[in-house]
Amino acid sequence: MRGILHQPICDILGCDYPVLQAGMGGVARAELAAAVSGAGGFGCLGMVREPCDLIRREIAEVRHRTDRAFGVNLIPAATDPDLFTEQLKTCKDEGIETLVFFWDVMPEAVAHANDLGMQVLYQVGSVDQACAAEAAGAVAVIAQGVEAGGHVHGTVSSLVLVQQVAAATDLPVIASGGFATGRSLVAAMALGAQGIHCGTAFLATTESFAHDLHKQRVVQAASDETVHTDAFVINWPKGAAVRVLRSEVTNLLGDRLFAHDPNTIPRHQIADEEGKPIYRWSTDSPLRSMQGDLDQLALFAGQCAGSVHSIRPAKEILQSILDEAHACIERNGMGTKLS
Ligand SMILES: Cc1cc2nc3c(=O)[nH]c(=O)nc-3n(C[C@H](O)[C@H](O)[C@H](O)COP(=O)(O)O)c2cc1C
Known part of the structure; x- marks a missing residue:
């Protein structure tokens, strides 16, 4: 069964399962990224506009907690260019292999990361931006629907956008915005995606750096x-x-x-x-x-x-997504179709 969920993107990223934790600024620090990667998903540090000292410390802390691969999220279009250049250099010096960028596609930012030997996944909110990310040299695109939490770049729902992006690019596509359950992982794969990118679901974890008030409000909403x-x-x-x-x-x-x-x-x-x-x-x-x-x-x-009902360890959330996805695939006899 693991074979069905183990998609090519897992080998690109170095994880077991195609469940990516969104690099949420402030919220996704070492404790969360390490918990997700350690459980077989792909954790990501949310380092938008953070100083390089903090980036260095957080990378070291993830490594202290797990030897699994993880990424760093940066936002070129919302970061001072000098700081962004320093952030890239820091990631390179610290041995980061995968960066996740978001917002307006900046081809020069992808080229710079690639020149330094790092691969880039770009989160986008439209088909045009997905094509721009592909042309710029991204290794995968994350298609974000308007139902997503945090910054929202497009106006189209995931259901519509993910399949259009999958049709328009040759890159692996990851679905983002509204994905917090195993059924939604299977749905994303049916739409042509290889996996899901989850923010809200991993915000409400014991490991996230969000204040408890924020986690409780998510659970109640x-x-x-x-x-x-x-x-x-x-x-x-x-x-x-x-x-x-x-x-x-x-x-x-x-x-x-x-x-x-x-x-x-x-x-x-x-x-x-x-x-x-x-x-x-x-x-x-x-x-x-x-x-x-x-x-x-x-x-x-x-x-x-509305699908998040309690604050749980990230490992438990990942496991329930996987269990539910496996059950859904088995129940619907989809095993051969999705693999
Ligand atoms: C608390 C929070 C903070 C976020 N911060 C960032 C960020 O710093 N960088 C980024 O690329 N995306 C950020 N996002 C957006 C996520 O990358 C992702 O698109 C979104 O969480 C997916 O939708 P979902 O919340 O329904 O899972 C954030 C989302 C949340 C919920």
């Missing part, structure tokens, strides 16, 4: 309690949309969910992280290391929050 908006945009380019849980803060927006400008939003500090001010309407989400009015921050989560 129903699937119709998320909001798609570009209001949480301080630190990101104008127009960058996110999906968050509905809250008292999102209720303040009324019908004005879009057209917010990061340059004109007043900086109003509502929390702090070890002395660093955290502003309302920033892209910071509540972390273990923060204090303040954390329920007013961006409670990133996808529509699949």
